[in-house]
Amino acid sequence: MALVSATEMLKKAKEGKYAVGAFNTNNLEWTKAILQGAQESNSPVMIQTSMGAAKYMGGYQVCYDLVKDLIDSMGITVPVALHLDHGEYEDALKCIEIGYTSVMFDGSHLPFEENLEKAKDVVAKAHAKGVSVECEVGSIGGEEDGVIGSGELADPAECKAMSETGIDFLAAGIGNIHGSYPENWAGLSFDRLAEIAEVIDGKPMVLHGGSGIPLDQIQKAISLGVSKINVNTECQEVFAAATRKYIEEGKDLEGKGFDPRKLLAPGTTAVTELVKERIQWFGSNGKA
Numbered sequence: 001m002a003l004v005s006a007t008e009m010l011k012k013a014k015e016g017k018y019a020v021g022a023f024n025t026n027n028l029e030w031t032k033a034i035l036q037g038a039q040e041s042n043s044p045v046m047i048q049t050s051m052g053a054a055k056y057m058g059g060y061q062v063c064y065d066l067v068k069d070l071i072d073s074m075g076i077t078v079p080v081a082l083h084l085d086h087g088e089y090e091d092a093l094k095c096i097e098i099g100y101t102s103v104m105f106d107g108s109h110l111p112f113e114e115n116l117e118k119a120k121d122v123v124a125k126a127h128a129k130g131v132s133v134e135c136e137v138g139s140i141g142g143e144e145d146g147v148i149g150s151g152e153l154a155d156p157a158e159c160k161a162m163s164e165t166g167i168d169f170l171a172a173g174i175g176n177i178h179g180s181y182p183e184n185w186a187g188l189s190f191d192r193l194a195e196i197a198e199v200i201d202g203k204p205m206v207l208h209g210g211s212g213i214p215l216d217q218i219q220k221a222i223s224l225g226v227s228k229i230n231v232n233t234e235c236q237e238v239f240a241a242a243t244r245k246y247i248e249e250g251k252d253l254e255g256k257g258f259d260p261r262k263l264l265a266p267g268t269t270a271v272t273e274l275v276k277e278r279i280q281w282f283g284s285n286g287k288a
């Protein structure tokens with residue numbers, strides 16, 4: 001199946017009261033693991049590359065070719081959108097040109113008016129090619145220099161203004177943060193989520209920092225309008241744990257256990273299993 005834009009996928013998710021998982025990829029193994037997990041779950045999926053991961057993988061063209069070719073060679077039949085995660089303006093335009101089917105323009109660090117103006121421009125260029133657009137209002141906290149910032153709450157008036165630029169889905173802070181949640185985390189703000197959902201003309205919302213949010217909060221967020229959930233840290237954690245176990249058990253020293261195809265296999269399987277579990281949590285299994 002050809003890559004698809006995320007617009008229809010997320011509209012259906014919102015109507016059906018489930019969310020689509022957007023999993024970050026870093027390399028060949030992760031890309032295969034995510035596609036495998038979605039196919040086994042008969043679920044739509046979003047594969048996303050951050051700017052840094054795309055650079056690591058050899059550039060956006062490599063990422064696009066990799067995902068597109070794996071869909072063919074693995075016989076993937078579920079809908080897959082290839083998305084740019086937290087993209088700068090120039091990167092969003094580049095991905096649109098290359099063939100990504102969805103982009104996030106993250107102008108949350110810019111003055112708000114500039115964020116809006118650039119969002120409008122990205123929307124015009126993306127929609128001309130059938131590409132879906134996510135933008136962010138406010139900023140989503142996380143770990144910086146070892147300090148975990150608290151989750152910010154986006155301003156509903158700014159969310160409304162951003163939704164009027166024509167974007168397809170909106171990322172807004174509702175107390176969520178990237179990376180691990182601190183023990184004293186107050187949880188998601190469902191009041192703020194409901195206030196924002198009320199003023200954005202029915203557009204799907206995106207929950208960043210999906211790793212470590214308890215299932216009951218995920219389900220409540222979906223019931224209030226979240227239709228895309230980003231997961232990265234948890235995939236990294238299970239990959240690292242499975243690889244560590246393999247090495248600590250000395251498996252890399254048995255026979256050809258050091259062959260990267262063997263060494264990376266337990267981590268890859270762990271990512272597939274996590275993707276399947278999160279797809280169950282988000283309720284998108286069987287919705288392809």
Ligand SMILES: O=C(O)C[C@@H](O)[C@H](O)C(=O)COP(=O)(O)O
Binds near residue numbers: 178231232234
């Ligand atoms: O860390 C990245 O490069 C991607 C993340 O920002 C992603 O957009 C995301 O929100 C995932 O959050 P996490 O599950 O808390 O890592």
Ligand SMILES: [Zn+2]
Binds near residue numbers: 140
């Ligand atoms: Zn994010």
